[in-house]
Amino acid sequence: MSDALARPARASRPRGVSHAKESFAAYVFLLPALCFFSVFVVYPMLRGMYLSFFKLAGRRMTFVGLKNYVDLANDPVFWRSLGNTLLLVVGNVPIVIVFSLFVAATIFRKRPFTRSLLRGVFYLPAVSSVVSITVVWSWIYHPRYGVLNYLISRAGAEPVAWLGDPRFALAAVLVVMTTLSVGQPIILYVASLGNSPESYVEAAEIDGASPWQRFRHIVWPLLMPTTLYIVIITTINSFQVFAIIQLLTSGGPAYATTTLMYQIYERAFQIGDFGQSSALGVILAVIIVAISVVQYRYFKSDVEY
Amino acid sequence: MRTNERLGPGKVAANVLLLLAALFYLFPFYWIVSGSFKIQNVAIQIPPEWFPKEPTLRNYADLAKSPVLRWTLNSFLVSLGTTALVCGTASMAGYALAKKNFPGRKLIFWAFIAAMSLPKQVVMIPLFTMLAKWRWIDTYWALIFPAVGWPFGVFLMRQFSQTIPTELLEAARIDGCGEARMFTRIALPIMQPGIGALAIFTFISSWNDYFMQLILVRSTKMQTLPLGIAALQQEFLTNYGMLMAGAAIASVPMIIVFACFQKYFAQGITLGAVKG
Numbered sequence: 001m002s003d004a005l006a007r008p009a010r011a012s013r014p015r016g017v018s019h020a021k022e023s024f025a026a027y028v029f030l031l032p033a034l035c036f037f038s039v040f041v042v043y044p045m046l047r048g049m050y051l052s053f054f055k056l057a058g059r060r061m062t063f064v065g066l067k068n069y070v071d072l073a074n075d076p077v078f079w080r081s082l083g084n085t086l087l088l089v090v091g092n093v094p095i096v097i098v099f100s101l102f103v104a105a106t107i108f109r110k111r112p113f114t115r116s117l118l119r120g121v122f123y124l125p126a127v128s129s130v131v132s133i134t135v136v137w138s139w140i141y142h143p144r145y146g147v148l149n150y151l152i153s154r155a156g157a158e159p160v161a162w163l164g165d166p167r168f169a170l171a172a173v174l175v176v177m178t179t180l181s182v183g184q185p186i187i188l189y190v191a192s193l194g195n196s197p198e199s200y201v202e203a204a205e206i207d208g209a210s211p212w213q214r215f216r217h218i219v220w221p222l223l224m225p226t227t228l229y230i231v232i233i234t235t236i237n238s239f240q241v242f243a244i245i246q247l248l249t250s251g252g253p254a255y256a257t258t259t260l261m262y263q264i265y266e267r268a269f270q271i272g273d274f275g276q277s278s279a280l281g282v283i284l285a286v287i288i289v290a291i292s293v294v295q296y297r298y299f300k301s302d303v304e305y
Numbered sequence: 306m307r308t309n310e311r312l313g314p315g316k317v318a319a320n321v322l323l324l325l326a327a328l329f330y331l332f333p334f335y336w337i338v339s340g341s342f343k344i345q346n347v348a349i350q351i352p353p354e355w356f357p358k359e360p361t362l363r364n365y366a367d368l369a370k371s372p373v374l375r376w377t378l379n380s381f382l383v384s385l386g387t388t389a390l391v392c393g394t395a396s397m398a399g400y401a402l403a404k405k406n407f408p409g410r411k412l413i414f415w416a417f418i419a420a421m422s423l424p425k426q427v428v429m430i431p432l433f434t435m436l437a438k439w440r441w442i443d444t445y446w447a448l449i450f451p452a453v454g455w456p457f458g459v460f461l462m463r464q465f466s467q468t469i470p471t472e473l474l475e476a477a478r479i480d481g482c483g484e485a486r487m488f489t490r491i492a493l494p495i496m497q498p499g500i501g502a503l504a505i506f507t508f509i510s511s512w513n514d515y516f517m518q519l520i521l522v523r524s525t526k527m528q529t530l531p532l533g534i535a536a537l538q539q540e541f542l543t544n545y546g547m548l549m550a551g552a553a554i555a556s557v558p559m560i561i562v563f564a565c566f567q568k569y570f571a572q573g574i575t576l577g578a579v580k581g
Contacts, residue, residue: 019406021484022405022406022407022484023405023406023407023408025401025405025484025485026401026405026406026407026410027401027407028484029397029398029400029401029405029488030397030398030401030402030413032393032394032397032398033394033395033397033398033456033459034398034413036390036394036450036453036454037416037417037420037454037456037459038454039450039454040428040432040450040451040453040454040455041420041428041451041454041455041456042416042420043431043435044427044428044429044431044432044435045420045423045427045428045431047431047434047435048427048428048429048430048431049427051430051431051434099326102319102322102323103323103326106319106320106322106323107323116567116568118323118327119567119571120563120564120567121327121330121331122326122327122330123563124330124331124334124560124563125330125333127509127559127560127562127563128334128555128556128559128560128563129512129513129530129531129534129552129555129556129559130513130515130531131513131515131531131532131534131535131552131555132337132531132534132551132552132553132555132556133333133552133556135534135535135538135548135549135551135552136333136336136337136340136549136552137333138538139336139340139545139548139549140333140336142543144349144351145348145349145351145543145545147336147353150351150352150353179329179330179333184574187570187571187574187575188574188575190571191571191575192575211315236424239424240424240425240426242515242516243513243515243516243531246519246535247535247538261426264426264429264430265516265519265520268430268433268520269520274430274434277430278427278430278431280426281426281427281428281429281430282427284424284426284427285423285424285426285427288424288426289422289423289424292422
């Protein structure tokens with residue numbers, strides 16, 4: 001449909017010269033974007049897949065077939081990082097959905113000023129500076145000088161090495177990650193609540209539906225496309241989280257918080273194994289694409305009831 | 306009935322919860338700002354000083370001895386350069402994809418969409434080796450150009466360009482208006498809110514593109530603000546006052562940008578999603 005709208009009406013003018021001119025103009029308009037796109041996205045993307053079949057030592061490249069992948073499959077650190085990544089994703093996505101839906105539903109009927117203000121508050125961590133937020137959290141979590149341990153000791157609990165204890169480190173990372181993830185979902189939910197037809201909700205209210213019933217049977221289905229989009233972007237973003245890990249724990253203690261993304265960095269830039277790092281990049285990309293496709297299928301079937 | 310419901314226990318609980326959540330979100334910022342005015346001994350004392358009793362600017366003065374000005378300049382140059390290039394190339398390409406008819410239009414559009422749904426991870430390592438071979442490590446180009454290639458902007462601008470009335474362009478053409486003028490005089494003004502949204506979006510994501518900056522910068526003087534702050538963290542471990550001063554400098558410009566343009570921002574996010 002949009003294609004039909006977008007196609008210029010050309011009945012009133014002769015084909016030929018002006019058509020060629022229009023095509024030429026279109027290519028000129030596209031040229032700069034296409035140049036950047038092919039040099040800095042398409043070429044590296046293909047090159048990344050290619051590199052994953054090589055061993056790189058200094059300037060020497062040796063073809064090793066699937067060795068990089070096989071080595072990874074036999075590497076417990078790889079499986080650990082995959083497990084941690086999945087835990088972070090599985091932890092983050094539902095929290096983001098529930099929390100942002102709660103915030104959006106609570107603020108969307110408020111006055112525009114209050115609404116923008118609150119929306120801004122929850123977006124602040126993500127837009128301000130991820131590094132700043134991470135640095136302040138590393139202070140909050142500090143076993144001796146951190147506010148968190150002070151507060152729990154006041155409540156009578158023992159101090160905890162939040163980032164140094166393998167039992168807590170991943171959860172501590174997840175909390176920071178969550179605060180950085182809800183901004184965009186809240187904006188989307190507020191917009192989509194504003195677009196959903198009031199009349200359905202009111203009709204249900206008159207029919208005596210409880211707030212929960214109204215939500216479960218009317219609002220939630222109406223929000224489904226938005227929820228799908230939020231699930232997909234939050235999943236993708238959770239897979240790619242890096243700065244938080246590097247600055248809070250560097251993947252430690254004892255690989256308790258290492259992730260695929262962090263392994264890509266560590267293997268390339270600390271160990272110097274670019275081939276294996278490329279293979280990890282390919283694996284991560286395949287996982288993300290596969291999950292997005294599955295989520296899309298699943299939610300789509302849920303929307304078209 | 307309605308007023309009754311508005312004040313019901315559920316609503317009160319929801320609002321209290323909302324307020325607590327907002328405080329939880331604001332606390333790190335409060336801790337950054339208040340911490341930046343505390344000297345080292347005060348910053349690490351337990352119980353913590355909730356409000357700095359003797360605020361000092363010493364941390365900022367100490368920070369001024371580091372290349373923090375240069376880092377700020379670098380961050381602004383990189384973010385502004387990226388934003389200008391993204392907005393320029395994306396608005397032209399998006400307009401052509403939405404409003405022009407030419408052979409290969411569908412193919413090009415789908416190439417952009419397909420690349421957009423692939424994650425960046427496959428790109429990063431080869432990008433690094435390529436830029437290293439070009440001797441682009443430690444240059445502004447390396448920090449700017451790769452981000453311009455990312456097709457999200459083209460996609461967003463195509464969505465916005467679809468709202469340009471075709472009749473308007475057609476009428477201009479009949480009046481003898483050239484392609485370039487048609488773009489600058491008719492299309493651009495209509496696309497302006499979209500470009501605004503894209504600009505803020507690009508600026509903020511470029512400012513926070515920590516991973517790429519980390520792998521593409523070696524020297525202290527080419528560091529960006531986030532890299533500089535991260536380096537301070539390694540150097541000054543528990544000098545939290547000074548770290549917070551750095552954190553404040555890195556986040557305050559973003560907060561101002563966001564506060565000024567929040568409307569555009571929300572618009573861009575929703576449009577990108579609704580039609581995505």
